[in-house]
Each structure stands twice: as structure tokens, then as C-alpha cells.
Amino acid sequence: MKIDSGGTAWMLTSSALVLLMTPGLAFFYGGMSRAKSVLNMMMMSFVSIAVVGMAWVVYGYSLAFGDGGPVGSFIGGFGDLGLVGLEKAATAGDGTGVPQLVFAAFQATFAIITVALISGAVADRAKFGAWVVFSLAWVTLVYFPIAHWVWWTDGKGASGWLFDLGALDFAGGTVVHINAGVAALALVLVLGRRNGWPREPMRPHNLPFVLLGAGLLWFGWFGFNAGSALSSGATAAVAFVNTLAAACAAAVAWIVVEKLRDGASTTLGIASGIVAGLVAVTPACAFVTPLGAIAIGLVAGAVCAFAVSLKYKLGYDDALDVVGVHMVGGIVGALLIGLLATTAVNGAGADGLLAGGGFGLLGKQAVAVLATLAYSFVVTLVIAKVIDLVMGFRISVDDEAAGIDGTVHAETAYDFGSIRAGIGSGAGATAAPHVRAAETAAKKVEAEGTAAEKAEAKKVEAKK
Incomplete structure (x- = not known):
């Protein structure tokens, strides 16, 4: 097996960085939760690592990145179950690739954090056992197929249908963020509002945790985006710089909106702005210039700062703003590729409208966004409804009032x-x-x- 040792070292590092993002998310969400539910919120992230990690090794990689034969445009097959036979395989046969197992490990971390992202929407009220069942069902029926649509290709002409269409998603704007965001919306509609929301203020109990979590997410996101180059070359460098630029721009945009709208810029605001910028640049990070990344960050920071308040107007209780940041931010980033992408940065991409490419790419991006929104929402709604009917998805009124940490986990954070x-x-x-x-x-x-x-x-x- 011939491999690129430098690229392999970078991919191993990136895999570890992306895995660290899920504990980072646990701190981010935990700090935003109330004190009586912080352990449950963090536990939902950690159990996602365990459940999705096992599923990925056993059959997930095969469904997401395997050859599905006659249905290969939509789902993979069972040829790589248990990762058997991949021990001495490489992603390229000419010595420029990395070990197939390294690629599998890297992609596992994406599946893990996508499931964990959804949990923030249902803080305080979801049964832990039901969440575990949901995690396994959702990653199997929703994440694996969409990942296959967008990213799978055998290098010989066969590919997922969105990949074949020419829709661009470098590191997961559709697969991860839009997917998780719209799934969170569907799940919230099934579980309903928290008791007392929105009449009672349900403020973050630990803002230092939120900032720590945002910092860990930002740190890991360099592996998330630059690692998606699958090498340590120029494409990784572009993705790395754009990840920095967009997050900075979005953070500024968010706190400016806060200052103008509310009279004060907050720590929660700057942390949320950083994440919004990272979300939006994820699909675009290797297809736009650094100035384009700043533009994406500015738009995403401002739009998401307003989007998180929609839940009060529309009446859905998205506890930790998964819909407003991840779904909306993902849509912003995916669509702006259609305007700002340029082959001057990455010849494997395409030219957007502002680079003289016309409306073609924008249309393809819109198809990818709509397909992800529709499929993920409908299937998530069905999964959640079935779980709710069979075992109940929501804890009791008394348990919610007393606090889910003590009643479900028999622990308290403090x-x-x-x-x-x-x-x-x-x-x-x-x-x-x-x-x-x-x-x-x-x-x-x-x-x-x-x-x-x-x-x-x-x-x-x-x-x-």
C-alpha cells in the first residue's frame, strides 16, 4: 500500500481535532442549559460518540461510502461491513492517498457530531433512552443516505446523485448543518415546548462553559474543514484560512447586531457568532477566496443573530438555537457558494455568479439545500413520532420541573x-x-x- 505520509499525518491529526469538537459541543450546550439539566445535555453529546461510533464501524461507513450497485446514487451497499478488507487499502492507488481506515475514522467524527448537534434543540425534556434509540435510527436512515448523496464517488463515473449533479459541499454544509438543523426542528415539533416557555426566562447557567465550548469547537473546526482536503496541500491551506476569516467576521457581525438591537454585546453573542460563521463557511471553505469567506461570515453572523429570535414568533421551542444557527447558517453558506465560488481558488469547484459562471451553480446549490431539508425533516418526523408512540420521547412534568439531571441520571452538576x-x-x-x-x-x-x-x-x- 503506497500512501502520502504527510497527508496521512494531517488526516490523523484532523480526525482527532474533529472528535474533540463533540466534547467541545457538550461544554457549549451545557453552559447554555439550565443548571438542573447540564449533565443530561452533556451526556447526550457523549453518548452520541459511543452509539454512532459503533454503528459507523459496523455498517455506517459501508452505507455512506460503499458502492450500492443499482441504487448507488442514493445509498451504499454492504461490501465494507465492519471495515473488513480495508486494512491495507488506500484512497488512491498512486501513492497520493491516505489509508482507507484513516478516511473512515475521519468521516466517523462527522457523523458523530451531526447527531450531537440535534440534541441542543430538546434540552431539559427528552428521555435519555429515547434519545439513544433516536440517535441510532436517525444516523442510519438520515445521515448515512445524505452523506452518500453528496460525497460518494468511486472515481470511475459512479457517484451520489447530488455529487453527480455538481452541487458543492466541501465539508458538510448540507450533510451536517442543514441536516442537523432541520432534524432539530422536526424533533422539537414532536416533543413540544418546555414547561413555562416562553413565559419564564431560561437563561444559560454558565457562560464561561459556553465560551470554552466555542473555543474548542473553533479549534477542532480547522480539522473539520482543512482536513476535508484529505491532504496537507494548498486546498487545505485555503480552507484553513477561510475558516479563520469567516468565524471572525461572523462574530463581529453578531455582536454589532446585538449592540444595535439590544444595547449590549454579549459573551453568548460572540460565541454564537463564531459558531454561525464556522457553520456557514463549512460548505464553501475550499471554493471561495478569503475575502469571500469574510463576506460569508458577515452575512451569516447578521442573519443568524436575527434568525434565533424566530422561535418566539413562530412558537417552536428550539432550546439552544440549533435551527437558527445550524439550519439557517448552513443554508446561507450553501447558497452563497452559488455567488462567490471561483475556480481560481480550486479548479475542482466551479464559478459562481460573481465569477462569471451564471446561475447554474446557484441552482444546483438550491436543489441540494431543498433536497436535504425535505428528506431530513420528513424522515426525522417519522422516526420521532414512532419512538414517541412506542416508548415515549418526553419525560414527565414532575421530572422536568425537578430537573432531568437528578431524576434521570441521579446526579447533579453542582x-x-x-x-x-x-x-x-x-x-x-x-x-x-x-x-x-x-x-x-x-x-x-x-x-x-x-x-x-x-x-x-x-x-x-x-x-x-
């Missing part, structure tokens, strides 16, 4: 009891009365809030 136990000796003794008074007031507020949540939830159930 052990305030041990802090209280330490008060009463030494320097802490003089402050104990003040601390006890503050604790009493906090418990009263918490009890009133829990009682209000339960009463509101029971009213909703009574109406049903």
Missing part, C-alpha cells in the same frame, strides 16, 4: 450540600449567618419557581 457542610468553623463561621440567610432566600425562590412550573405544566396537560 454539589452545594458539601459547600454548606464546610461552613461553621474557622474563618467561614463569621459569615455563616449571612450565607444561611442567602441560602434560605434562594431555596424559597427555587421552591416557588418549581411550584409555578408544575402548576403551569398541569394546566397545559389539562387543556390537552
Whole structure:
């Protein structure tokens, strides 16, 4: 087996970087959650690694990147089950490729984070067991087929139907972000609103966690985008720089919108802007110039900053803005390829409208966006409905009010009891009365809030 050792080293590094994005997402989502559901939110990301990782090795890679024969335009076959026979295969036979197993590992990390992204929409209220079943069903019936449509080619003329159409998606605008975003919308419609939303404020409980998560996501995203070049050459360099540029531009755009609209720029805003820019540039990162990447970031940052408020107007409870950032940001990036792409950057791409290519590429991008939206939404809706009917997808009213961490996982993120136990000796003794008074007031507020949540939830159930 002849391989490019430099490219292989970069792909191994990129695979690790992309895998790190899912724990990063756990911090990002965990910080945005309420204190009583942070562990559940993080657990949903980590169990996605476990479930999807196993499925990918057993049959996922074969369905997404295998040859499906007569139905090869839509789904792969079973020729690579268990990755058997790939141990000594390379992605190219002339010594310019990487080991097939390295490519399989890299793509596994994409499938993992796509599933994890969906979880943010249903914070506080999804049964953990139901989420595990959903993860396996969704990655099998939705992710694997769409990945095959967009990315599979045998190099001999056979390919997925969107690849054959000429739609461009370098690193996952359709496959990952639009796919996860619209699936999140479908799942939210099945589970319904959190008790008390939108009447009660449900603010992030730990903004430092959000910033840490955004930083880890940004760090890993360089592997996500530049690693998709499958080599360490010029294409990877373009994708790397564009990933930086778009995220910076989107962060600025988001906090400017916040300042003009709300009077203040926030840490949550800059973190969300960074992610929005990364999402939007993902499909375009190897097909546009750095100035084009800045344009994509500016548009995505501003558009997504407004899009996250649509849930209040339309009434769907997307808890952590998966729809507003990932679906909307993915659509922005995919469509802007049709305007800004240029073969001067990447000869394997195409010229968009502004590079003299006409409307052809824009039309192909629109087809890819619409196909992903339609297929993912419908199939996700069916999967979620079936799970809800068979085993129930939502926790009880009382469990939600008490907090899903304690009722489902028998854990809490913050052990305030041990802090209280330490008060009463030494320097802490003089402050104990003040601390006890503050604790009493906090418990009263918490009890009133829990009682209000339960009463509101029971009213909703009574109406049903």
C-alpha cells in the first residue's frame, strides 16, 4: 500500500481535532442549559460518540461510502461491513492517498457530531433512552443516505446523485448543518415546548462553559474543514484560512447586531457568532477566496443573530438555537457558494455568479439545500413520532420541573450540600449567618419557581 505520509499525518491529526469538537459541543450546550439539566445535555453529546461510533464501524461507513450497485446514487451497499478488507487499502492507488481506515475514522467524527448537534434543540425534556434509540435510527436512515448523496464517488463515473449533479459541499454544509438543523426542528415539533416557555426566562447557567465550548469547537473546526482536503496541500491551506476569516467576521457581525438591537454585546453573542460563521463557511471553505469567506461570515453572523429570535414568533421551542444557527447558517453558506465560488481558488469547484459562471451553480446549490431539508425533516418526523408512540420521547412534568439531571441520571452538576457542610468553623463561621440567610432566600425562590412550573405544566396537560 503506497500512501502520502504527510497527508496521512494531517488526516490523523484532523480526525482527532474533529472528535474533540463533540466534547467541545457538550461544554457549549451545557453552559447554555439550565443548571438542573447540564449533565443530561452533556451526556447526550457523549453518548452520541459511543452509539454512532459503533454503528459507523459496523455498517455506517459501508452505507455512506460503499458502492450500492443499482441504487448507488442514493445509498451504499454492504461490501465494507465492519471495515473488513480495508486494512491495507488506500484512497488512491498512486501513492497520493491516505489509508482507507484513516478516511473512515475521519468521516466517523462527522457523523458523530451531526447527531450531537440535534440534541441542543430538546434540552431539559427528552428521555435519555429515547434519545439513544433516536440517535441510532436517525444516523442510519438520515445521515448515512445524505452523506452518500453528496460525497460518494468511486472515481470511475459512479457517484451520489447530488455529487453527480455538481452541487458543492466541501465539508458538510448540507450533510451536517442543514441536516442537523432541520432534524432539530422536526424533533422539537414532536416533543413540544418546555414547561413555562416562553413565559419564564431560561437563561444559560454558565457562560464561561459556553465560551470554552466555542473555543474548542473553533479549534477542532480547522480539522473539520482543512482536513476535508484529505491532504496537507494548498486546498487545505485555503480552507484553513477561510475558516479563520469567516468565524471572525461572523462574530463581529453578531455582536454589532446585538449592540444595535439590544444595547449590549454579549459573551453568548460572540460565541454564537463564531459558531454561525464556522457553520456557514463549512460548505464553501475550499471554493471561495478569503475575502469571500469574510463576506460569508458577515452575512451569516447578521442573519443568524436575527434568525434565533424566530422561535418566539413562530412558537417552536428550539432550546439552544440549533435551527437558527445550524439550519439557517448552513443554508446561507450553501447558497452563497452559488455567488462567490471561483475556480481560481480550486479548479475542482466551479464559478459562481460573481465569477462569471451564471446561475447554474446557484441552482444546483438550491436543489441540494431543498433536497436535504425535505428528506431530513420528513424522515426525522417519522422516526420521532414512532419512538414517541412506542416508548415515549418526553419525560414527565414532575421530572422536568425537578430537573432531568437528578431524576434521570441521579446526579447533579453542582454539589452545594458539601459547600454548606464546610461552613461553621474557622474563618467561614463569621459569615455563616449571612450565607444561611442567602441560602434560605434562594431555596424559597427555587421552591416557588418549581411550584409555578408544575402548576403551569398541569394546566397545559389539562387543556390537552
